Amino acid sequence: MYSSIIVPTNHRASGFSESLTIANQFGELARVASWLEQMTQLYQLAEGTVFKLDLVLNEALPNIISYAYPDQLNHDIMIRLENRDNDVVLEIIDDGMAFNPFTATPLPEQLNLESSSINGRGIHLIKSFTDAQDYQRINNTNIMRVTIHKSPESSKHLEASLA
Amino acid sequence: MQIDSETLDHGILKVNLSGRLDILGVQAIDMKFTALTATQKAHVLVDMSEVSFLASLGMRTLLSSAKALSNRGGHMVLYKPQPNVLDVLEASGVSSLIPVCNDIEEAKSVLVSHQQG
Numbered sequence: 001m002y003s004s005i006i007v008p009t010n011h012r013a014s015g016f017s018e019s020l021t022i023a024n025q026f027g028e029l030a031r032v033a034s035w036l037e038q039m040t041q042l043y044q045l046a047e048g049t050v051f052k053l054d055l056v057l058n059e060a061l062p063n064i065i066s067y068a069y070p071d072q073l074n075h076d077i078m079i080r081l082e083n084r085d086n087d088v089v090l091e092i093i094d095d096g097m098a099f100n101p102f103t104a105t106p107l108p109e110q111l112n113l114e115s116s117s118i119n120g121r122g123i124h125l126i127k128s129f130t131d132a133q134d135y136q137r138i139n140n141t142n143i144m145r146v147t148i149h150k151s152p153e154s155s156k157h158l159e160a161s162l163a
Numbered sequence: 164m165q166i167d168s169e170t171l172d173h174g175i176l177k178v179n180l181s182g183r184l185d186i187l188g189v190q191a192i193d194m195k196f197t198a199l200t201a202t203q204k205a206h207v208l209v210d211m212s213e214v215s216f217l218a219s220l221g222m223r224t225l226l227s228s229a230k231a232l233s234n235r236g237g238h239m240v241l242y243k244p245q246p247n248v249l250d251v252l253e254a255s256g257v258s259s260l261i262p263v264c265n266d267i268e269e270a271k272s273v274l275v276s277h278q279q280g
């Protein structure tokens with residue numbers, strides 16, 4: 001069986017010109033990498049911007065594939081990229097269990113190697129490397145949206161790391 | 164993702180990583196990296212200069228081995244990460260758990276000081 005995402009019509013934002021739909025399988029991440037290369041060329045994105053998009057995709061998609069689906073069915077995951085004058089907006093849409101990554105428990109302070117956690121850094125990195133984050137649950141789909149400023153001087157993640 | 168190793172003076176083990184430490188990269192090197200670094204009392208210099216991408220799964224590999232090394236009385240230093248990779252190490256707090264050095268002599272001296280300590 002196969003579960004396709006029905007994107008809520010009231011959510012369709014104007015300006016989303018590029019999207020990719022993948023299956024909930026780790027093998028699909030190679031397609032995501034190729035798609036990101038195409039977007040890099042199409043939109044002439046700077047290296048720093050591409051690195052942040054790459055990081056968000058590599059943190060969010062494995063989490064969705066691993067944890068979002070209680071069944072053994074195939075599911076679609078949709079990725080959309082909007083290119084604006086000063087920023088890019090990335091959306092990841094899945095029909096897995098409701099999960100708002102931005103209300104998840106924050107990363108505890110890392111005091112020393114022995115007591116530190118080896119897990120749990122993915123969501124923290126998504127927040128650190130993006131300039132705005134949003135989550136919606138619409139018609140049984142999770143919609144995660146992040147905005148990344150194109151300015152190479154953007155250093156929010158550095159500020160966050162020093163906070 | 165590529166991995167190889169060499170022995171430097173003072174018995175320091177230099178592990179050279181090259182490529183992307185994403186989920187596929189971790190799958191490619193995790194077993195060998197762990198075997199090299201986490202199964203002995205070693206002083207390990209991980210050369211990150213050819214690592215172009217690092218996600219949290221990659222940091223899990225680094226932290227897991229650094230912890231195992233520490234439990235055996237060994238030590239790990241990350242050497243010369245690229246700027247974007249360094250940003251990830253800093254934002255995630257990993258750079259405060261595993262020392263990061265941009266100078267090879269400084270990296271070696273950190274490890275030697277732990278050998279003597």
